Amino acid sequence: MKTGKIALITGATAGFGEACAARFAKEGYDLIITGRRAERLAELKQQLQEQYAVQVTTLAFDVRSREACTTALGSLSAEWQAVDVLVNNAGLALDLSTIDEGNPDDWDTMLDTNVKGLLYVSRIVMPWMKARKKGHIVNIGSTAAKTVYAKGNVYCASKAAVDALSQGMRIDLLPYNIKVTAVHPGAAETEFSLVRFKGDADRAKDVYKGFTPLSGEDVADVVYYCCALPAHVCINDLVVTPTAQANAYYIHR
Template identity: 70%
Template structure:
């Protein structure tokens, strides 16, 4: 079927995407910082689907690691058909005047610079083949800023803008670019945002049925399964009870 590269594959959207593409017969490159989880996923995908899996343990925030690990993969693995820039996080929830600058750095370095470092490495391989599809995972926060979301919303707005820029720059090379912006989804997202506070994380999803990681993975795969002449540029998806990043009808 082809090769898909998924960043942040050790949990949430990334893991679901890896499983979905493996189930469709794709060979999979998975990346992540948590080596034990990465190795476990590699073993599971290989045993369950009989496909080839390349597990790359590095931090997308570190340009030298991206170049040293991803940039030196064997030639046969460079024929990447789909790149899913999924690695990302929200850290903290505070007003701008009380923001933790370490949290700001983590979000900017992961959500924006990490996406750029990985894309800068992979795009020349796609360009040389005049084909490929890049999926950038954004957020409804890219479309509407909410209270105390300041820097996180800014990073996802940057993903939106970068996606538009990529689409323009890569037109001559017939490389598709799709930005997918999920709304409230129950993954490790809130647990990470609230620094492991399980009660706060669970409260986020009370009173409505959130998206699942599989919901997002299904949409990602759909966008990459369309005919060669069709490209979904920008897609916002939410649970039924959510209108945008701010309005959720909880019962």
């Protein structure tokens, strides 16, 4: 059943973003899905429209570019700007290396995507929510925001920034009846490790050996739960891990 609500989800071509798109569509939300892979967005649009009879609009752009964010989101009609839920999901980790041996290009990509991309998109969408005096922003963080681990340095810093920005958003948007939730997933088997290890499938698979990790659908269920609570209830900060994981460092295999 259609809700008349709109969810905007960044990084929707895979992993948490794709799962969130499916979850919100299942609940009757119309969707704005963004990502860099236009073909994958088109496929997902067709799939969700056929399966759930919702309206889906796609925006193919890279959140690292402020100009691209402004152009793409600025192209939305007033009807589509009535965003009820923004899921800032676009993000990635690259490599595992000590900070003295890290690749500055990887640093730039992580910080530009995980921190600046989140800011660029939010800066455009927040005034739309303020004008309507309602909305919910969900920022996808990580257990890496809470516990720094060896060779995680810049990735951990980027997710700690997401944590801090979520707290800042919650405070600054309080007068406008806008909810802000940070969801921090632990080990989840998506494309995350494959991207981190730059296509090394064997190395990516080893990350999840010996325990049952989260799935994208698990995280999407948590995100939707946070957004489905009564209007007067807001989960500000939520850490979700597999049962076998205590934090970013401790996993029982």
